[in-house]
Amino acid sequence: MLRILQARLKQGYRTIRYPCESPTLPTLYCGKPEWEAAKCTEGCRACIDSCPTGALSKASGALTIDMGRCLFCTGCMDNCPAGAISFSREHRLAARTREGLVLDGRAFQLAGALDEQMRRLFGRSLKLRQVSAGGCNACEADINVLNTLAFDLGRFGIQFVASPRHADGLLVTGPVTKNMELALRKTYEATPAPKLVIAVGACAISGGVFAGHDEVLDGVPTGIPVDLFVPGCPPHPLTILDGLLRLLGRA
């Protein structure tokens, strides 16, 4: 027992003060993409051609970046001859709608809170069932990390539970493989209404790097409406945490 207490002292207090204090992110961290439209040369497609997931497009000449497909690999930035694209340190990236993730040069709308009634239901206690459906385990790992001392998700009243019947919603990762479709739908059905669905990672939002494969459904399928989209491959744990807190109106 004494040893355990000694170890406890040595390990110290480690919980970050998010969201009260702004977080420290690694120097090379790449957050929300940005670009200077004025620098784009007409007819240039270098960024579009280098993107592994087709996240970039030029609609009527103007560039758009779909964060729901983006792997944040910075390939487009490296391949842009004009140096027009860059990645900011903005880690707050979650949106309430799929379209909300498509950046077209206008101000990005951060995820808004649930309506009053849902907030009264879930604002102080939200139990989630996680379903990994083809995820590579990096998204899953960074969701797990929220349960560790560093983030201590429990202090916000958010908890992961073992059964969908005990849950207020699902948190889905992975492109949803055909082999997991039935299991996902059954888990959704087993969750009592009203329920939330949160899609974490490029995979769950759009299929990510696996988009278009015969073996996957390109993300959470129709019939399972998504309430929060958290982009990234994988999203930084803070991006996930920020999205959850915004949804509950607590950030």
Place this chain on the structure above:
Amino acid sequence: MRELPHVRNGQALPFGEVPELMGREFRHAITERVHAGRRVSALFGIPDGDRVMLVAVLASDQQGLLELCRTSMENGFFSLTSEIPQVHWFEREIAEQYGVVPEGHPWLKPIRFHGPYRGERDAWGRDARQAIEPGVADYFGVEGEEVHEVAVGPVHAGIIEPGHFRFQCHGERVFHLEIELGYQHRGIERALVGGPNPRTAHFMETLAGDTSIGHATAYALVMEALTGTTPSPRAQGIRAIALELERLANHAGDLGALANDVGFLPTASYCGRLRGDFLNTTAVLCGNRFGRNLVRPGGVRFDLSSEAAADIVARVRETLADVKNAADLLWQSPSVLARFEGTGAVSREDALRLGLVGPAARASGVERDVRSDFPWGAYQMHPVPSVTLRTGDVYARACVRWFESRNSAAFIEEEIATLPAGSVCEATAPAAAGHLAAALVEGWRGEICHVALTDERGRFRRYKVVDASFHNWFGLAIALRDQQVSDFPLCNKSFNLSYCGHDL
């Protein structure tokens, strides 16, 4: 023994030089080598007109060589599994992918639940257009009074990947555990054909997300072999630092998970955080906690500044000290040891016969480590001592992780101190046409094997990935025999195998 052409780790040779043996000679070449102590690192099919070609990559740990041979057949081949248990999963995969039947296979079942990639019927005689239901297959059955079956999954209770497990038990005692995977099948190997293209490197980093560096490194070695590129010593050093950081992060996480499964919460909670600290250290290298976008053919995408290097050394020292503190609690708690010792033991003999790799093999007394047996890059100049234990139980698998963590931390520090100056990325030429390249990397779970075969335009005609999990899942099934059902979580964590890395 008849000579076979061989390559060193990360070398290529013209595919025409890989001898085509008749079915019987092919089997003979493999069996006599396995009996002489070689291992099957990869055994896979390649569609070849109406026929299917099988290629075997045999690893000789003593000589550090990879021997190659191939055979060709139409609809079936003679199974080797009864004689060489370590190929049984490979044969099931070949059967499922190409609709060919390994005759005499003792337990032929699908492993990923998808339709065949060729032909009108699959190996089980089902119409190729028929929808395949995951997990629907014949299961072992045990009959008798008081015998019962426990089935769990695919969706598990925690935040982990899906799989289906069936226990045949008598009371709490497990006779047999059957492991059914395939729920994570995303069709990656199939999508690699025709590459490389802008997605290829990302596929490699997401084969198993917790092994991004390991798989990206194996891919880089394969591409460098095919393009005749030598990365700079500095790039090799940075890759090795990243690989050891990946090992540290996962080993720390596993020690915590093991503690959690015996309800020992102090170590569980500290190690969860410490895993994150190692991941954050990887992010110092490249901005991403999993090392995404760092390793590429030709070198690495980010140089290491002296400030970042000093930061990494300080972080590794501090975090390892905390891991030691947390792990010591495990070794000093009789209640923990009582649960770890003697649980889920795999004998050395079984480990050898099943072809186990990585910490699972080393915990059972099998000295097997790609870093010392087939050294590549920085490991050629700077060996990492390998750790072997004997008892093969949960305790041994936990200990291997701690001892290896210590060695990895020391390696990182020395490597940073001696990192040569220079560029970090060389341009690569197009890949050679009609060549085969093979590479092994010791990922944190064990041996990762990548084999690429190019077509006449230098595109991938076939790209084979063997994750350590592919060799080790059956080890978990064996570890559970005669254990209690309640030991499953603990045994499972002590192997900590990848679902997606298996399902591809």
